Amino acid sequence: MCGIVGYVGHRDVLPILINGLKRLEYRGYDSAGIATYNESQGINLVKTKGKMANLEVLLESSYYQESFLGIGHTRWATHGIPNDVNSHPHASNSGDLVLVHNGIIENYESIKNLLIKRGYEFKSDTDTEVLVNLIEEVKKKEQVKLGKAVQIALNQVVGAYAIAVFDINKPNEIVAARLGSPLVIGIGAESNEHFIASDIHPFIEYTKSVVYLEEGELAIVKGKKIKIRNIKDDKLKSILITELNVELEEIRKGDYEHFMLKEIHEQPKVILDTYRGRLSENKDMIKMSGLIDNKEILSKIDRIVILGCGSSYIAGLLGEYLLEDFIGIPVEVEYSSEFRYRNPIIRENDLFIAISQSGETADTLAALKLVKSKNAFTFGICNVVGSSIARLTDAGAYTHAGVEIGVASTKALMSQMIMLYMFAIHLAQIRQKLSQDKFNIYRDELLSLPEKIERALALEPAIKKIAYIYSEANNFLYLGRKYNYPMALEGALKLKEISYIHAEGYPAAEMKHGPIALIDNDMPVVVIATENENSEKIISNIQEIKARNGRVIGIIREDSKLKSLFDHAIEIPSTFDQLMPIISLVPLQLLAYHIAVIKGKNVDQPRNLAKSVTVE
Numbered sequence: 001m002c003g004i005v006g007y008v009g010h011r012d013v014l015p016i017l018i019n020g021l022k023r024l025e026y027r028g029y030d031s032a033g034i035a036t037y038n039e040s041q042g043i044n045l046v047k048t049k050g051k052m053a054n055l056e057v058l059l060e061s062s063y064y065q066e067s068f069l070g071i072g073h074t075r076w077a078t079h080g081i082p083n084d085v086n087s088h089p090h091a092s093n094s095g096d097l098v099l100v101h102n103g104i105i106e107n108y109e110s111i112k113n114l115l116i117k118r119g120y121e122f123k124s125d126t127d128t129e130v131l132v133n134l135i136e137e138v139k140k141k142e143q144v145k146l147g148k149a150v151q152i153a154l155n156q157v158v159g160a161y162a163i164a165v166f167d168i169n170k171p172n173e174i175v176a177a178r179l180g181s182p183l184v185i186g187i188g189a190e191s192n193e194h195f196i197a198s199d200i201h202p203f204i205e206y207t208k209s210v211v212y213l214e215e216g217e218l219a220i221v222k223g224k225k226i227k228i229r230n231i232k233d234d235k236l237k238s239i240l241i242t243e244l245n246v247e248l249e250e251i252r253k254g255d256y257e258h259f260m261l262k263e264i265h266e267q268p269k270v271i272l273d274t275y276r277g278r279l280s281e282n283k284d285m286i287k288m289s290g291l292i293d294n295k296e297i298l299s300k301i302d303r304i305v306i307l308g309c310g311s312s313y314i315a316g317l318l319g320e321y322l323l324e325d326f327i328g329i330p331v332e333v334e335y336s337s338e339f340r341y342r343n344p345i346i347r348e349n350d351l352f353i354a355i356s357q358s359g360e361t362a363d364t365l366a367a368l369k370l371v372k373s374k375n376a377f378t379f380g381i382c383n384v385v386g387s388s389i390a391r392l393t394d395a396g397a398y399t400h401a402g403v404e405i406g407v408a409s410t411k412a413l414m415s416q417m418i419m420l421y422m423f424a425i426h427l428a429q430i431r432q433k434l435s436q437d438k439f440n441i442y443r444d445e446l447l448s449l450p451e452k453i454e455r456a457l458a459l460e461p462a463i464k465k466i467a468y469i470y471s472e473a474n475n476f477l478y479l480g481r482k483y484n485y486p487m488a489l490e491g492a493l494k495l496k497e498i499s500y501i502h503a504e505g506y507p508a509a510e511m512k513h514g515p516i517a518l519i520d521n522d523m524p525v526v527v528i529a530t531e532n533e534n535s536e537k538i539i540s541n542i543q544e545i546k547a548r549n550g551r552v553i554g555i556i557r558e559d560s561k562l563k564s565l566f567d568h569a570i571e572i573p574s575t576f577d578q579l580m581p582i583i584s585l586v587p588l589q590l591l592a593y594h595i596a597v598i599k600g601k602n603v604d605q606p607r608n609l610a611k612s613v614t615v616e
């Protein structure tokens with residue numbers, strides 16, 4: 001996924017583009033570029049392979065005249081390797097049009113061949129350069145303005161896009177459009193300036209008033225006004241302004257070395273924010289409007305299917321255990337990418353829950369559209385307000401984890417798990433499966449979590465020492481049973497994605513069915529052994545590892561008798577078995593974080609990754 005930013009108004013555009021792109025870098029960072037325009041200098045297009053720092057060096061040494069119109073882009077490569085020429089922005093053959101794009105044009109080759117026959121030449125391997133020249137060809141052939149040319153051209157492409165494009169012959173406007181990738185317009189103060197971006201971060205110090213472009217919409221953005229039309233039927237859309245309540249502070253690292261560490265330490269507050277406003281006045285029930293308003297439908301549900309990718313999929317796995325415990329109906333968890341390409345069974349009395357931090361993950365969005373086409377009821381658990389998945393589902397609940405900049409998901413996953421816990425309890429209440437006494441016990445435990453997470457965070461120095469001991473390992477195995485099995489997967493995912501150490505998560509009992517062949521002194525095993533029930537089973541797993549000269553790191557309860565079994569033990573506060581994963585998540589995050597830092601990795605922007613995968 002990439003980040004795009006644009007501005008038209010009365011301020012010098014360059015600093016707005018640079019700061020905006022820096023805040024979008026978490027969306028993709030293998031190249032970056034900007035293009036500005038003013039009468040005397042004309043187009044100033046500067047782009048380069050590598051991170052924003054490379055672009056800033058280039059800009060410092062390049063001539064620039066103050067401009068009031070410009071666009072920028074930070075890239076996660078889809079078509080064309082990351083290099084200077086494939087970086088965005090891309091100019092059309094005439095040099096009049098300049099465009100940035102987040103997404104994929106699937107039929108770009110056939111369009112490219114057609115344009116080549118009409119004399120167009122291409123410098124890059126990208127689908128984006130094809131798109132800007134298609135718009136140019138339409139503009140010339142149909143003799144229309146940029147907005148109309150973009151609309152006609154987009155009706156000829158297949159794929160996903162969020163674009164911003166300007167024409168030097170009309171340098172007081174930017175045309176933006178989206179399908180399958182997010183785009184938001186910031187309404188400037190005194191409405192004589194407008195911002196365009198992939199999300200709200202690039203401009204929140206200038207305005208909190210935004211317009212979310214909907215799927216299949218095109219906006220003509222001038223300094224003084226904006227017009228929004230539907231790309232297919234050309235219908236004019238009324239402008240719906242949303243007021244944000246995000247502060248700039250939220251997207252700054254503060255005293256932390258990395259966003260990821262800051263976001264790990266924000267988790268006690270995130271738990272409070274996730275359940276804030278979701279307990280009734282006298283705290284005798286959970287209230288989720290998305291569920292209460294659909295009581296009738298939910299009372300008939302006889303199967304739940306959870307869709308997600310990555311850490312969101314893992315949250316769904318915990319949700320499966322919780323929902324089967326509390327509701328007693330079948331629950332399945334599906335990788336969105338696998339679900340959408342099977343011939344899945346989708347029935348009227350199914351409830352589909354889509355979990356997505358960004359609300360823009362292409363596979364989850366596509367799986368959701370498939371479900372919606374079969375009229376099953378859908379519920380979204382998203383973090384980004386106004387995101388595509390949040391807007392597509394029949395009902396939903398925002399996790400309110402705040403902005404998550406670190407590419408590796410931490411607080412967002414924590415909030416998803418808390419949300420699933422509340423969802424399960426609430427649905428149990430709706431379906432009269434939970435007595436008030438039982439509810440009160442679970443509620444009190446939920447309210448005790450922030451303090452317990454604080455205590456788990458206080459273990460960081462000890463965890464850092466363990467990280468030093470094991471940071472040279474080339475492989476890790478993570479084991480957990482039942483509610484801890486999803487955390488074994490998450491611990492492995494965190495380590496993989498930020499330290500580049502190969503790691504696998506497994507159900508502890510499965511170790512004997514293959515992975516035990518891997519065990520030796522060079523394969524550290526992290527065992528999440530917090531369960532009260534089954535503890536004798538996990539003891540035998542640990543002894544099997546030790547008997548093969550394996551080294552074992554244990555995540556155990558503070559009062560656990562298992563401590564002596566481990567080479568290193570991390571003792572965490574106790575709670576119910578169902579909630580232990582929420583606490584064991586913290587040492588797993590910190591272990592991965594410190595190993596990655598010790599190995600000198602870019603923790604916030606790991607190689608090859610992007611914060612939200614909006615391509616399939």
Ligand code: AGP
Pocket residue numbers: 309310311312355356357358359360361364407408409410497610611612613
């Ligand atoms: C998790 O650390 C990863 N960054 C990744 O697996 C992520 O969870 C996945 O891409 C799903 O993203 P979403 O929650 O925004 O849909």
